[in-house]
């Protein structure tokens with residue numbers, strides 16, 4: 001472990017503070033690509049805010065919850081998986097600052113309940129993260145109407161419900177605005193034939209983010225999206241890293257030489273939620289290890 005000096009901007013004046021940083025992770029670092037995880041918020045810029053996160057029983061949503069709690073945010077997490085949600089709440093601890101709501105984002109009433117819980121428990125809502133999402137591998141010719149409705153219903157309609165519910169609350173609060181963050185994907189722009197419904201939902205989310213950003217700007221509400229590349233979660237294990245060949249295919253399109261960690265998406269979410277991003281709205285930020293700018297492929301190391 002090493003100690004790195006950082007400058008606190010949250011206090012008046014320039015107070016020099018020290019942040020403990022975890023050592024370089026050997027397992028996940030790629031060639032020439034240094035990664036380090038903050039174990040403590042550098043500035044606590046989000047302290048006192050209230051956030052709601054959907055799909056937070058595991059993966060990226062859980063990492064966002066952990067990051068927010070570390071940053072002094074009061075958090076309500078929601079998921080359709082009741083057992084997973086309870087286990088995550090127990091693991092995260094912090095009964096002073098964490099609440100849970102079981103809910104399906106494809107149902108408007110469940111999303112409304114999440115926002116209402118944030119208000120009831122913590123008095124307001126400042127940050128909404130529409131993170132819940134599912135991916136299904138299927139040949140485009142084989143996708144049923146039911147499956148199309150299911151994926152679009154969770155990934156796109158669920159995020160739309162989240163935008164509406166959060167924005168209504170933020171407007172009703174009267175001042176201060178808020179930030180709505182949609183969890184998109186590089187698949188908003190790129191095409192994987194086996195993930196057609198997923199790509200369509202994330203492409204729609206790009207426009208949801210743009211339209212809502214313009215519509216809600218007069219209310220001082222920013223709407224942004226985060227579009228990860230390949231992040232090492234259960235979703236990737238079940239739908240992307242399905243074999244060693246599949247892993248090599250993914251990494252051949254990943255200049256960083258490794259999959260991303262959920263915490264590396266959560267740190268982008270924390271930045272976008274903060275006033276450091278006060279002039280960013282309507283855009284998608286892509287933590288993707290370089291995928292979107294790569295032409296052709298890169299060599300992949302054997303395991």
Ligand SMILES: NC(=O)c1ccc[n+]([C@@H]2O[C@H](COP(=O)([O-])OP(=O)(O)OC[C@H]3O[C@@H](n4cnc5c(N)ncnc54)[C@H](O)[C@@H]3O)[C@@H](O)[C@H]2O)c1
Nearest residue numbers: 055057059060080104105132133185228230231233234235
């Ligand atoms: N992992 C990646 O590589 C990656 C890349 C780009 C984008 N994303 C996006 O990030 C988000 C989170 O992905 P992840 O990798 O953490 O996935 P994950 O499968 O690990 O977690 C998703 C969570 O969403 C919950 N969920 C599923 N359907 C729901 C519903 N109808 N209502 C409420 N909760 C529901 C699940 O129970 C689970 O806890 C998704 O929107 C996904 O599309 C992930």
